[in-house]
Amino acid sequence: xxxxxxxxxxxxxxxxxxxxxxxxxxxxxxxxxxxxxxxxxxxxxxxxxxxxxxxxxxxxxxxxxxxxxxxxxxxxxxxxxxxxxxxxxxxxxxxxxxxxxxxxxxxxxxxxxxxxxxxxxxxxxxxxxxxxxxxxxxxxxxxxxxxxxxxxxxxxxxxxxxxxxxxxxxxxxxxxxxxxxxxxxxxxxxxxxxxxxxxxxxxxxxxxxxxxxxxxxxxxxxxxxxxxxxxx
Amino acid sequence: xxxxxxxxxxxxxxxxxxxxxxxxxxxxxxxxxxxxxxxxxxxxxxxxxxxxxxxxxxxxxxxxxxxxxxxxxxxxxxxxxxxxxxxxxxxxxxxxxxxxxxxxxxxxxxxxxxxxxxxxxxxxxxxxxxxxxxxxxxxxxxxxxxxxxxxxxxxxxxxxxxxxxxxxxxxxxxxxxxxxxxxxxxxxxxxxxxxxxxxxxxxxxxxxxxxxxxxxxxxxxxxxxxxxxxxxxxxxxxxxxxxxxxxxxxxxxxxxxxxxxxxxxxxxxxxxxxxx
Ligand SMILES: Nc1ncnc2c1ncn2[C@@H]1O[C@H](COP(=O)(O)OP(=O)(O)OP(=O)(O)O)[C@@H](O)[C@H]1O
Ligand SMILES: [Mg+2]
Numbered sequence: 001x002x003x004x005x006x007x008x009x010x011x012x013x014x015x016x017x018x019x020x021x022x023x024x025x026x027x028x029x030x031x032x033x034x035x036x037x038x039x040x041x042x043x044x045x046x047x048x049x050x051x052x053x054x055x056x057x058x059x060x061x062x063x064x065x066x067x068x069x070x071x072x073x074x075x076x077x078x079x080x081x082x083x084x085x086x087x088x089x090x091x092x093x094x095x096x097x098x099x100x101x102x103x104x105x106x107x108x109x110x111x112x113x114x115x116x117x118x119x120x121x122x123x124x125x126x127x128x129x130x131x132x133x134x135x136x137x138x139x140x141x142x143x144x145x146x147x148x149x150x151x152x153x154x155x156x157x158x159x160x161x162x163x164x165x166x167x168x169x170x171x172x173x174x175x176x177x178x179x180x181x182x183x184x185x186x187x188x189x190x191x192x193x194x195x196x197x198x199x200x201x202x203x204x205x206x207x208x209x210x211x212x213x214x215x216x217x218x219x220x221x222x223x224x225x226x227x228x229x230x231x232x
Numbered sequence: 233x234x235x236x237x238x239x240x241x242x243x244x245x246x247x248x249x250x251x252x253x254x255x256x257x258x259x260x261x262x263x264x265x266x267x268x269x270x271x272x273x274x275x276x277x278x279x280x281x282x283x284x285x286x287x288x289x290x291x292x293x294x295x296x297x298x299x300x301x302x303x304x305x306x307x308x309x310x311x312x313x314x315x316x317x318x319x320x321x322x323x324x325x326x327x328x329x330x331x332x333x334x335x336x337x338x339x340x341x342x343x344x345x346x347x348x349x350x351x352x353x354x355x356x357x358x359x360x361x362x363x364x365x366x367x368x369x370x371x372x373x374x375x376x377x378x379x380x381x382x383x384x385x386x387x388x389x390x391x392x393x394x395x396x397x398x399x400x401x402x403x404x405x406x407x408x409x410x411x412x413x414x415x416x417x418x419x420x421x422x423x424x425x426x427x428x429x430x431x432x433x434x435x436x437x438x439x440x441x442x443x444x445x446x447x448x449x450x451x452x453x454x455x456x457x458x459x460x461x462x463x464x465x466x467x468x469x470x471x472x473x474x475x476x477x478x479x480x481x482x483x484x485x486x487x488x489x490x491x492x493x494x495x496x497x498x499x500x501x502x503x504x505x506x507x508x
Contacts, residue, residue: 131288132325132414136339136421137315146338150329 007189007198016189023185024206030103030174030181031167035114037107038163042114045069049119051140065115072112078173081105085177102174106167113163121156122148154225161218165211172207182206238297239264239424239456240285245294245304247280254280256480258294262425262458267451269467269488270460272477273503278460281477282429285458286310286317299424315343318418318426322433324410326402326417333398336385336417337378344377381420388416392446408439412446419450426450428459464507468492476500 010016045065051058072080084105089096096104125148133143175184186203190196240262247255254277262268270278283289285296287303287310295302303313327335351368358367389395392412402410411431418426431447432440444466451457451470461467467474467488474491476484476499484497492508495501 126323126325128321128323128325129327132319132321132327133339134311135286135288135314135317135319135321136417137311137313137343138339139311142342146342147327147329 003195003198006193006195007202010189010192014192016185016192019180019185019188020182023180023182026099026174026179027168027171027182030099030106030171030179031164033103034106034110034167035160035164037104038110038114038167039160041107041111042116042118045111045115046118046122047144049115050122050144069112069115072109077105077109077170078176080109081173081177098174098177098179101177102171102179106171110163110167113166114160117156117159117163118152121152121159124155125151157225158218158222161214161221165214168210168214169207237263239299241295241297242285243295243297245281245284245296246292247277247284247289248292253292254480255284255292258480258482260475260482262456264424265454265456266473267457267471268459268473268475269471270458270475270477271462271464271467271503271507272475272483276477277480278477279429282427282458282460285425285427286314286319288319315339315421316424318421318423320411320414320418320426320428320431322430324402324407324414324434326405326410326414328402331399331401332389332394332405332413333382333385335402335413336388336420337381339417340381340384340420341378344372344381345374348372348374348377384420385416388419389413392416406439407435408442411435411439411443415443415446415450423455425456425458428457428461430460430462432461432463462507464492464504476503478503 011020045068048058048061048065053059053062081102085098085101089101122144129147129151130140130143133147134140138146171181172183174181175187180188183203186199186206187196190199238261240260242258242260245255245258246253258281270281272278280289284291284304285298287296290306291304294304296304298313298317301308301313303310326332327338330338348370351370355367355370358364386395386398389398392415394409394413394416397405397409397413402413405413415426415431428447432443435443440463444463447457447459448466448470457470459467459471469488471488473485474488475482476491476495476497478497478499484491484495484500491500492504495504
């Protein structure tokens with residue numbers, strides 16, 4: 001029980017829990033804001049992917065989106081984080097807080113994945129829905145926004161929840177650019193006494209609880225969406 | 233503008249999907265109030281032709297004059313013209329995320345409100361640049377548009393006997409009810425032409441009657457209609473003219489008597505032998 005006592009000492013008596021709570025906040029902040037950025041970017045990319053491509057502009061946009069998605073899906077997020085912080089920031093001569101950089105990188109990265117989620121969701125809606133709207137004289141954008149996208153949400157939300165879980169877990173890499181997230185906070189507690197067993201097991205438990213909580217919320221949401229479809 | 237009572241004039245229409253030419257040169261004049269039924273074997277291009285009439289499929293070549301404007305021209309704002317061309321689909325295509333009333337009201341409300349907003353913005357700039365004479369007179373409000381659309385939708389629902397379903401979502405309706413509501417949704421735009429693509433093909437037999445009754449009613453009101461159908465009895469009864477399509481062309485056309493009772497083209501004879 002000695003290891004546990006050491007952890008208790010460090011966590012409660014010496015105020016280690018404060019660092020942990022701050023770390024938790026940072027973790028959630030990066031994941032949530034990252035996801036929001038991802039949703040906006042992903043939706044834009046998905047729209048570019050589904051609009052008809054007779055004209056030059058959609059074609060060009062499509063090419064740009066392909067490069068973007070290819071890069072962010074084709075390289076590890078740690079590498080993207082390192083490039084953002086140690087290459088791009090000095091190169092552009094700006095200095096941002098590491099948390100901000102991490103959030104932006106997470107947003108950009110998740111945008112690439114969310115775009116695929118959105119595209120699949122949009123394509124899961126019967127094309128007859130879009131055609132019926134267009135046949136009434138609605139422009140493409142309106143038919144998409146009012147008819148197709150609302151229906152695709154039902155398919156998108158659960159997958160988006162999974163993306164959120166992935167983001168939350170992936171935040172454990174942000175200590176590479178010296179951000180104190182949940183993982184780093186627990187490592188610091190371990191560092192204090194070179195006693196890592198309990199902190200790391202506890203860390204795993206915290207992630208597990210967060211993920212279970214999100215999973216539960218997704219399930220709840222799914223049931224809600226199913227019900228709204230049946231309602232009279 | 234041309235001097236004629238033809239509401240639609242199709243000239244040399246062709247349509248290809250990739251390498252395959254589905255429509256191989258179609259000419260057709262449709263006069264106002266005329267009811268045309270298109271029959272023909274599966275895959276001969278009936279749906280494709282109908283979908284070209286409101287440019288749901290972009291024609292590969294040829295022109296389609298609707299009210300004197302060539303809507304096959306890509307520079308034309310097709311949305312404006314589609315408002316006047318109602319379309320009814322085989323699969324109904326009611327908006328699943330909207331209730332019945334919203335299904336009917338959505339497009340009229342959206343389009344009219346957009347026009348109102350545009351006019352207001354236009355007038356704002358007219359005032360700004362002191363060009364009051366160019367201002368568009370505005371006689372309505374967003375509330376009035378909504379109110380009128382609702383009244384019109386309820387009137388249509390009453391007419392088809394489904395007023396009690398106004399708040400219901402499409403998933404709870406029978407096929408016949410869905411199709412009648414889809415027709416009401418098209419009528420709510422006050423179209424000049426209605427296009428029907430096999431409106432009863434996806435229905436259980438016991439529901440075909442109610443939908444045909446409604447289409448017959450719309451026909452009797454004087455609507456110009458183009459109906460793709462496999463219901464030969466109905467085509468004979470309602471249509472002024474029957475088009476027999478085969479292999480991407482109009483192989484034969486004439487009054488129901490001519491086409492059904494005295495078909496000239498061997499392919500028409502062959503087809504009718506199979507379906508009648
Ligand atoms: N989007 C498309 N892409 C490629 N080929 C198509 C497309 N739409 C239709 N076709 C082809 O064009 C031909 C004509 O199709 P169309 O749907 O117009 O026939 P139809 O006369 O309506 O037949 P049915 O009675 O079965 O509805 C068919 O061979 C079909 O495979
Ligand atoms: Mg067809």
